[in-house]
Amino acid sequence: MKKEYCILLCALGMVTSSLAQEKENIPKYKNQVSTNLLLPLFQSFDLNYERTVVNKWAIGLSGAIYGEGFSDFSTDSSGYYDRITNYEITPFVRFYLNGAQKKSHFFEFFGSIAEVDESGGYLRNVNEEGYGVYSIGTKTYTVGGLGAGYGYRFLLLKKKMVLEAQLGIRTNFNVDFFLLNGALVRTGIKVGYRF
Template identity: 75%
Template sequence: MKKEYCILLCALGIVTSSLAQEKENIPKYKNQVSTNLLLPLFQSFDLSYERTVANKWAVGISGSLYGDDFSSLDTASSTYYELKTNFEVIPFVRFYLNGAQNKSHFFEIFGSLSEVDETGRYVRRVNEEGYGVYYVGTKTFTVGGLGTGYGYRFLLMQNRLVLEAQLGIRTNFDSDYIFLNGTLVRTGIKIGYRF
């Protein structure tokens, strides 16, 4: 009887150790590149790189070039000036609820550094005589902001192909720091590759 229990325990040990080894052989991809499929509809383009740093955490950076049609989504216009974002660099941190190696909901916090054209304002220019002359024109400046996002990531083709749906909103800090202007960024359907 003791011999049968020993054989049974040894068999269970072999089965569980072989299952554990199979689980360890599943590749864990730490890098991901992706792009937004909806931005080309607005004459725009973005590219994101993400690196998994822990079981549920990832960090990354994204760059976006915006066309003229993207400004129609921007809520950062006032009654006096027209604002247009030219490009944006976004470092981000993601938290995956089910872990970075699985299909999962995620939350994202990101910063933003963007170049903005402000049209319709008075701009000062110094003429040849050294006098300041004001005219209505365009001023280009760099502005920072913060944002947050939520989404869901699907993993396909042995966890290599990524399909994401995300909603994100960012606010820029104006030069006078009184009004915060919200804009939809990092929003859309994204496709990517993990390696």
């Protein structure tokens, strides 16, 4: 009878130790690099780096260079001025509902620092005599903003490849007139690699 209990305990011990080893062998990737597949269609490019901090939270940094084709979809224009974003640097924080190591819905909050060209407005120039002369032209300035996004991430090929669909909206704070300019950013289909 004691012999049977010993055999049963040994068998249970081997099963539980093999299950524990399987869980330990599952790799946990903490870094991710990705890019938006749709931006090259508009002569633009972005690159994203993300680092998992804890189970459901990640932080990252994104940079985007926008081309002329992207300005057709910009919402940063008004009746008087056209605003075109040249480039943008975006630090972000993500919260994954199912955890960062699984396919999951996520919410994202981000800041934005962008260089903007504003055309169609009056610019003051000083002539040789020292008088102010106004002419219609383009001025370039840096603007900051905040935004939020929502998306879903698929993990493929042993959880190393990433496919994401995301929608993000950013509001720039124009320091000249304290106007809020909304724009769709960090929106599209992204592909990436985890390591």
